Amino acid sequence: MIRIPGRRPRAGWEGWDEYAPFYDWENARTVGRRDVRFWRDLAGRVGGPVLELGCGTGRVALPLARACVSLVGIDRSEAMLAGARRRLRRAATRALLVRGDITSLPFEPATFPLVIAPYGILQSLLSDRQLACALASVARVVRPDGLFGVDLVADVPRWQEYQHRITLRGRRGPRGLPVALVESVRQDPRRKLTIFDQEYIEGSGRARHATRFSVAFRTLSVPAMTKRLERAGFQIDALLGDYNGRPWDPRADTWLILARRDGDKVTR
Ligand SMILES: C[S@@+](CC[C@H](N)C(=O)[O-])C[C@H]1O[C@@H](n2cnc3c(N)ncnc32)[C@H](O)[C@@H]1O
Known part of the structure; x- marks a missing residue:
């Protein structure tokens, strides 16, 4: 096979502006809505405001906002956010959408009882340093004893x-x-x-x-991710291997981590 060398991406936020017009069309044929009920139920149990990291075109944000969850979405791509705004407008639903980078979240400390990172968003951070910055930033904006839900794409x-x-x-x-x-x-x-x-x-x-x-x-493994979360001041509440609550094992297709902000370690 002739190998055609591709460009080396410098950062995980690159490419999404160009992807935006095609993202919903592609996802309707791939990931669909398989994780949406999980996030909606979790948000319903914990309450808002809920912060979604990398909310994109609103695949998860829209159904959560429709379920009357007070939703804040942050994304670095203006084109992806424009898609989310269009969908919210069409559904006559409100959510606060912010353009920004998840490695330095522009919110007050201890604002959110729940922060969610669906569909592998933390895997868009291509270095340990960026991941550490994002986890520190989440630890700062989540409330003491608040929850951080992380979905890693396993495959x-x-x-x-x-x-x-x-x-x-x-x-x-x-x-x-x-x-x-x-x-x-x-x-x-x-x-x-x-x-x-x-x-x-x-x-x-x-x-x-x-x-x-x-x-x-x-690639981020569940054991490596749990270690990093603990280092950032979270305790692991649950490791799940599907969206119905089955416990995680290394062969699971779904890698979900629910981590709780350690109330004793909160720093401002
Ligand atoms: C896989 S999409 C997920 C979108 C949506 N959460 C979903 O589940 O369909 C990843 C999103 O993360 C955004 N993103 C990637 N790196 C980011 C960063 N460092 N800060 C903020 N957003 C980022 C991209 O622009 C993109 O919209």
């Missing part, structure tokens, strides 16, 4: 490498045109990164238009 390091494979196709894509996703997957075991090079081709013939971008995710 990124197991993703088989391939090049230029058509992985999705539709007669009517997100902009009403025929669309195909041509994808390459690269593994960088040294940096523990999985890189998706995506090319969305819309239209046909001379009117064909391609949008290219790369997104990278870091």
